[in-house]
Amino acid sequence: MSGHPLIGALSRLYEADRLLTLPAQLMAYESDALTVFQQRPAAVVIPQDRAEVVETIRLCHEHSVPFVARGSGTSLSGGSLPIADGIVIALNRLDSILRLDAEERIAVVEPGVINLKVSEAAKPFGLYYAPDPSSQSICTIGGNVAFNSGGAHCLKYGMTSNHVLGMTVALPDGEVVELGGESLEGVGPDLPGFFVGSEGLFGVALEITLRLLPIPETYRTVLAAYDSLHAAGDAVTAVVASGLLPGAIEIMDALAIKAAEVGAKAGYPTAPALLIVELEGEESAVEAEFAQLMQLIEETSPLEVRMAQTADERARIWKGRKAAFSAVGRLAPDYIVQDGVVPRSRLGDALAEIDRLSASYGIDVANVFHAGDGNLHPLILFDGREEGALERAEELAGEILELCVDLGGSITGEHGVGMEKRAFLPKMYGPLEMQAMEDVRRSVDSQSLANRGKMLPVGEAESLTHVGPHPLEKAGVIFRE
Amino acid sequence: MTNVAEIQDAVREARRVRVRGGGSKPALSLRDCEDDAQLLNLTTLKGVVEYQPDEYTFTARAGTSVAEIGAMLAEEGQYLPFDPPLAERGATLGGTVAAGLSGAGRYRYGGIRDFLIGIRFVDGQGQEIRGGGTVVKNAAGFDFPKLFVGSLGRLGVLTELTFKVFPQPPAFATVTADFGTLSDLLSALDAVTRSAIDLHAVDFAPTEEGWTLWARIGGLPHVLQERAQALQTVVSAGAGQTRCLSLYQDQKEESLWQAARSMEWLAQGMGLVRIPLTPQRIPAMEEALNGSTMATRRYSVGGNLLWLGWPDESTSESGEEDSSRDLHSLLLALNLQGVQLIGRARRSPIEGSGIDTDGGEDPLLGRPLQNAFLRRIAAALDPQGKFETW
Ligand SMILES: Cc1cc2nc3c(=O)[nH]c(=O)nc-3n(C[C@H](O)[C@H](O)[C@H](O)COP(=O)(O)OP(=O)(O)OC[C@H]3O[C@@H](n4cnc5c(N)ncnc54)[C@H](O)[C@@H]3O)c2cc1C
Numbered sequence: 001m002s003g004h005p006l007i008g009a010l011s012r013l014y015e016a017d018r019l020l021t022l023p024a025q026l027m028a029y030e031s032d033a034l035t036v037f038q039q040r041p042a043a044v045v046i047p048q049d050r051a052e053v054v055e056t057i058r059l060c061h062e063h064s065v066p067f068v069a070r071g072s073g074t075s076l077s078g079g080s081l082p083i084a085d086g087i088v089i090a091l092n093r094l095d096s097i098l099r100l101d102a103e104e105r106i107a108v109v110e111p112g113v114i115n116l117k118v119s120e121a122a123k124p125f126g127l128y129y130a131p132d133p134s135s136q137s138i139c140t141i142g143g144n145v146a147f148n149s150g151g152a153h154c155l156k157y158g159m160t161s162n163h164v165l166g167m168t169v170a171l172p173d174g175e176v177v178e179l180g181g182e183s184l185e186g187v188g189p190d191l192p193g194f195f196v197g198s199e200g201l202f203g204v205a206l207e208i209t210l211r212l213l214p215i216p217e218t219y220r221t222v223l224a225a226y227d228s229l230h231a232a233g234d235a236v237t238a239v240v241a242s243g244l245l246p247g248a249i250e251i252m253d254a255l256a257i258k259a260a261e262v263g264a265k266a267g268y269p270t271a272p273a274l275l276i277v278e279l280e281g282e283e284s285a286v287e288a289e290f291a292q293l294m295q296l297i298e299e300t301s302p303l304e305v306r307m308a309q310t311a312d313e314r315a316r317i318w319k320g321r322k323a324a325f326s327a328v329g330r331l332a333p334d335y336i337v338q339d340g341v342v343p344r345s346r347l348g349d350a351l352a353e354i355d356r357l358s359a360s361y362g363i364d365v366a367n368v369f370h371a372g373d374g375n376l377h378p379l380i381l382f383d384g385r386e387e388g389a390l391e392r393a394e395e396l397a398g399e400i401l402e403l404c405v406d407l408g409g410s411i412t413g414e415h416g417v418g419m420e421k422r423a424f425l426p427k428m429y430g431p432l433e434m435q436a437m438e439d440v441r442r443s444v445d446s447q448s449l450a451n452r453g454k455m456l457p458v459g460e461a462e463s464l465t466h467v468g469p470h471p472l473e474k475a476g477v478i479f480r481e
Numbered sequence: 482m483t484n485v486a487e488i489q490d491a492v493r494e495a496r497r498v499r500v501r502g503g504g505s506k507p508a509l510s511l512r513d514c515e516d517d518a519q520l521l522n523l524t525t526l527k528g529v530v531e532y533q534p535d536e537y538t539f540t541a542r543a544g545t546s547v548a549e550i551g552a553m554l555a556e557e558g559q560y561l562p563f564d565p566p567l568a569e570r571g572a573t574l575g576g577t578v579a580a581g582l583s584g585a586g587r588y589r590y591g592g593i594r595d596f597l598i599g600i601r602f603v604d605g606q607g608q609e610i611r612g613g614g615t616v617v618k619n620a621a622g623f624d625f626p627k628l629f630v631g632s633l634g635r636l637g638v639l640t641e642l643t644f645k646v647f648p649q650p651p652a653f654a655t656v657t658a659d660f661g662t663l664s665d666l667l668s669a670l671d672a673v674t675r676s677a678i679d680l681h682a683v684d685f686a687p688t689e690e691g692w693t694l695w696a697r698i699g700g701l702p703h704v705l706q707e708r709a710q711a712l713q714t715v716v717s718a719g720a721g722q723t724r725c726l727s728l729y730q731d732q733k734e735e736s737l738w739q740a741a742r743s744m745e746w747l748a749q750g751m752g753l754v755r756i757p758l759t760p761q762r763i764p765a766m767e768e769a770l771n772g773s774t775m776a777t778r779r780y781s782v783g784g785n786l787l788w789l790g791w792p793d794e795s796t797s798e799s800g801e802e803d804s805s806r807d808l809h810s811l812l813l814a815l816n817l818q819g820v821q822l823i824g825r826a827r828r829s830p831i832e833g834s835g836i837d838t839d840g841g842e843d844p845l846l847g848r849p850l851q852n853a854f855l856r857r858i859a860a861a862l863d864p865q866g867k868f869e870t871w
């Protein structure tokens with residue numbers, strides 16, 4: 001595609017070091033954190049300002065070439081996977097915090113700003129940005145917006161969407177629109193809310209206004225070990241029924257505990273299940289609630305209970321939990337993370353079934369999950385060098401997703417549908433819903449250029465049941481290496 | 482309308498469709514309709530479909546009254562933390578979503594947009610479509626529930642809604658403080674909203690002698706007194722001069738907020754307009770209102786929302802040209818937007834624009850809402866223009 005007129009047009013917009021077309025240059029962009037999928041784009045552009053992004057999109061539209069916005073490429077669902085012969089717009093250099101207004105408690109940021117940087121910048125004012133994905137030290141706000149990313153602390157204050165007040169967006173033909181504003185309230189349909197979580201299909205967020213919250217006065221974190229996942233799950237039910245509203249409720253199983261140990265030397269007790277509950281808020285309120293919480297937990301017969309007394313101890317508890325994902329990489333050469341949601345009261349059933357599936361496939365599954373809102377993160381371990389291992393791991397992953405849908409849940413709580421789960425979206429929604437989404441997408445993006453092939457199944461060829469090789473793989477569009 | 486099929490038929494057959502719930506926001510639902518428009522009354526499409534206290538979720542038909550839901554949740558010690566307003570006037574869940582209304586409690590955990598997790602709606606082609614889900618966390622597919630918050634019945638007819646709920650704090654306390662001037666009030670507001678105190682609500686309003694602030698906290702009863710004292714300290718430690726500080730608890734406290742939810746302060750015969758803004762915009766807003774005695778008002782959500790009582794043109798006798806009553810122009814000048822919920826505000830004809838005073842029927846005031854994103858979405862969901870256009 002090097003002779004394509006679009007490349008010519010782009011080369012007039014970008015200096016050579018910001019327009020990458022050589023295979024060696026493109027390699028770093030060929031996949032995201034779902035590394036089983038790889039795809040070579042026609043070019044990667046590295047804009048330095050908003051005008052360059054808009055012009056790039058406009059040119060893509062003019063030449064009918066699809067594009068993918070890219071933040072840090074940490075998507076776990078293939079969301080930032082390039083499109084064959086398409087353009088990747090790498091937004092990392094749009095990384096300025098444009099305004100931090102402590103009085104209004106907002107931050108206006110460019111899309112390439114790293115999540116954690118927002119809280120760091122807000123800290124001197126006693127404020128922070130609440131959504132805390134485990135990847136927060138590398139992922140971008142643009143990526144968070146596209147996926148409505150969550151984190152351990154979303155139980156009380158919600159996901160990315162609950163913290164985005166306004167946005168400037170380039171629609172897929174380059175038209176720039178303002179959505180929302182700076183107020184917590186708005187007039188008319190909640191357009192920022194509709195854009196968040198649209199996985200890049202509605203265009204590129206150029207500027208995002210985030211709500212900041214006062215840093216809680218204190219945290220109280222408890223870690224309890226149980227002799228089974230079921231017992232830990234019962235403890236969650238007891239906490240939820242008590243009327244306490246913790247900032248986070250997390251569970252890890254034995255394999256995840258092992259990973260956290262290997263990866264982060266967390267010093268966790270060795271047990272079949274660990275529960276982490278954290279309360280946050282004013283000192284006196286948290287003290288009182290913590291007493292209630294401890295009493296509840298004692299009644300659930302834990303094997304061992306540890307309380308974080310200091311900020312250091314708290315950090316250690318969370319370090320293990322947040323490292324669990326990447327640490328699983330130490331237990332097996334490859335893994336797939338799933339992200340299904342089940343109604344909280346069905347957690348026990350879901351885990352028992354995952355256990356059964358794991359045994360019947362002979363594949364290890366480590367479980368780390370946001371128990372408070374029923375968001376599972378089964379980590380399916382395999383060795384990609386083994387013939388057929390990936391396919392079997394994917395098949396198992398698919399069964400887990402179907403299980404979540406059957407239990408009345410969702411196929412994704414925070415990682416997005418992306419490339420990976422698009423065949424499963426029609427299992428969650430009927431043909432009318434799929435059509436409505438496609439209609440809206442077409443109306444916003446008449447040529448389906450923005451992140452084509454993600455979230456929504458494309459064309460007839462892709463069957464609605466996907467087991468085994470990915471439909472695009474069968475079509476020879478993508479490869480695994 | 483008692484079932485969805487009836488709504489679907491009506492949408493398919495009518496040339497235009499207008500929707501109405503409990504009629505508590507008549508400026509949105511009881512406007513004069515075009516002759517060829519069919520009015521759908523949704524108050525009969527009601528009832529709770531499912532309530533699962535341990536899941537923190539319930540599903541109900543769109544015409545279910547907010548009051549009924551409040552009572553149901555209270556029995557399980559749960560609530561909708563965003564204080565849905567106008568329940569006493571008969572507000573329905575669907576109408577509250579379509580009007581995008583959250584009350585004072587929105588400050589703490591988010592607004593109606595953050596608690597609505599699933600919907601069913603009839604689109605412009607008469608199809609019933611599901612959006613979102615019934616679990617509290619879900620990132621799959623486009624977020625139709627959020628799109629329908631504030632949609633004013635113009636994108637489709639909501640038929641069923643699923644909400645997330647929260648456990649209600651066992652007790653609340655409210656600190657009230659009086660200030661002599663707006664700037665004193667605003668500095669106290671700044672101090673209290675930037676403190677680490679977990680405020681459930683912060684409202685304020687002008688009084689005859691100055692301003693009153695209400696700050697609400699909630700939690701376990703035995704530490705509430707101590708926390709309220711800390712709150713009082715923060716409120717009075719700001720740069721502003723506090724005149725009088727009081728603490729409310731129990732029934733008296735609850736009735737303060739009950740009155741806020743039902744807009745008791747709104748004088749008989751006045752219209753009601755909802756105006757989002759930020760604390761920094763308040764001085765300009767107050768200057769524009771110019772200490773106006775004709776405007777009763779209450780600022781809510783920590784200064785992010787103004788509920789404005791404004792003379793209702795549809796009932797007022799005076800036909801005289803009084804440009805100070807033109808709220809639309811006032812908001813335009815401040816680059817703000819408003820939605821008329823009750824009554825009708827004056828909207829002077831814009832000279833030379835060819836737009837006559839019929840525009841006074843439009844509940845959307847101030848800066849136009851139009852944008853390409855919304856236009857394209859509406860074209861997909863309602864290709865034949867059955868619902869009102871934006
Ligand atoms: C170790 C690890 C832990 C993780 N933990 C969590 C977690 O706890 N919670 C969670 O929710 N996720 C988690 N993730 C997933 C991932 O980090 C998030 O999805 C994150 O939001 C992606 O950000 P990114 O900058 O890497 O985006 P990318 O991967 O580069 O892009 C993600 C998607 O966003 C789109 N996009 C990027 N920028 C824009 C923009 N400006 N406008 C429009 N679309 C855009 C892309 O096209 C793509 O579809 C984790 C990932 C890893 C690797």
